[in-house]
Amino acid sequence: MPRAELDPALGVRVLGMRELRYNDRASLGEDRPAHVRAASGLAFSGGRIAVIQDDAAFIAYVGGSDVSAHAVPRGADGRRRFEVGLGNKMDKLDLEACVAIGDELWAFGSGSAPAREKIAIIGFTTRLHDGAPLYRRLREELAGPTAGESFRAPPAVNIEGVCVVGKELRLFHRGNTGPYDPGPAAFRIALEPFAVWLEGKGALPDVDATIMFDLGSAKGSRLGFTDAVAVGARVFYLAAAEASANAIDDGAVVASQLGVIDDEHVRACALAIDGAPVKAEGLAFDPKDPRHAWIAIDPDDVDQPARLYEIELVGPW
Numbered sequence: 001m002p003r004a005e006l007d008p009a010l011g012v013r014v015l016g017m018r019e020l021r022y023n024d025r026a027s028l029g030e031d032r033p034a035h036v037r038a039a040s041g042l043a044f045s046g047g048r049i050a051v052i053q054d055d056a057a058f059i060a061y062v063g064g065s066d067v068s069a070h071a072v073p074r075g076a077d078g079r080r081r082f083e084v085g086l087g088n089k090m091d092k093l094d095l096e097a098c099v100a101i102g103d104e105l106w107a108f109g110s111g112s113a114p115a116r117e118k119i120a121i122i123g124f125t126t127r128l129h130d131g132a133p134l135y136r137r138l139r140e141e142l143a144g145p146t147a148g149e150s151f152r153a154p155p156a157v158n159i160e161g162v163c164v165v166g167k168e169l170r171l172f173h174r175g176n177t178g179p180y181d182p183g184p185a186a187f188r189i190a191l192e193p194f195a196v197w198l199e200g201k202g203a204l205p206d207v208d209a210t211i212m213f214d215l216g217s218a219k220g221s222r223l224g225f226t227d228a229v230a231v232g233a234r235v236f237y238l239a240a241a242e243a244s245a246n247a248i249d250d251g252a253v254v255a256s257q258l259g260v261i262d263d264e265h266v267r268a269c270a271l272a273i274d275g276a277p278v279k280a281e282g283l284a285f286d287p288k289d290p291r292h293a294w295i296a297i298d299p300d301d302v303d304q305p306a307r308l309y310e311i312e313l314v315g316p317w
């Protein structure tokens with residue numbers, strides 16, 4: 001099992017921050033607030049940064065000073081906003097991981113509840129693909145040799161990151177679904193047959209490998225993946241330790257990290273803003289500069305805009 005090592009030579013320098021507010025005012029007809037809420041994943045798509053949100057059915061696109069919204073199909077009762085105050089939190093798609101594939105953006109629900117087993121494909125059209133067979137297979141993988149005989153049912157899954165390395169799609173499970181969760185994991189699936197399955201033209205491919213990780217812990221809470229992005233053959237990731245008993249309820253973030261996976265060697269540094277750990281849920285790198293990146297912060301407050309930090313990697317990453 002690869003274990004993350006904190007490397008004191010690694011660091012992050014903040015270059016700037018912006019609050020993600022749409023250029024257009026809030027739209028009651030579209031059920032859209034005036035700001036990006038609960039940013040949960042980033043990807044470069046079409047020369048812009050795509051920002052997915054876990055409790056609003058919109059994709060935000062950030063390009064220069066422009067922040068625009070692309071609507072995803074409505075949920076139950078025609079809503080596109082989901083929150084405790086509206087009584088519909090469990091109806092949300094919970095989009096938590098995204099990756100650009102050609103002209104498309106693939107955004108994955110977490111899989112932590114039945115409504116969250118959808119994959120949004122945004123391209124010339126926008127559609128939702130039923131991902132239930134995929135998430136069922138991922139739960140079965142988690143209940144494999146590492147699970148032991150104490151499991152009466154496969155553990156829950158919480159997908160928070162996705163990237164492509166070579167011809168392989170990698171999905172990252174956070175590892176925070178409860179006491180029987182075996183921990184952070186990466187699932188490896190052949191990209192080409194997976195794309196065919198998304199088109200509805202073939203069978204879901206097998207998971208080629210499931211790799212368990214030990215990312216460390218803080219104050220009794222395990223660090224787990226919150227995003228991942230490939231830079232060449234390496235994978236950079238965000239991780240957070242959240243004081244919550246499951247993947248549904250929010251809790252205080254007690255530690256956060258930025259790390260890099262190089263084969264089975266995993267190095268990381270603490271990630272903090274103004275000296276405090278942050279709920280960093282989105283990571284995207286400048287396609288022209290692998291030391292220049294952006295991180296999205298989820299404030300866990302529906303009335304507050306998500307924040308986008310521009311950063312520079314410092315040290316021998």
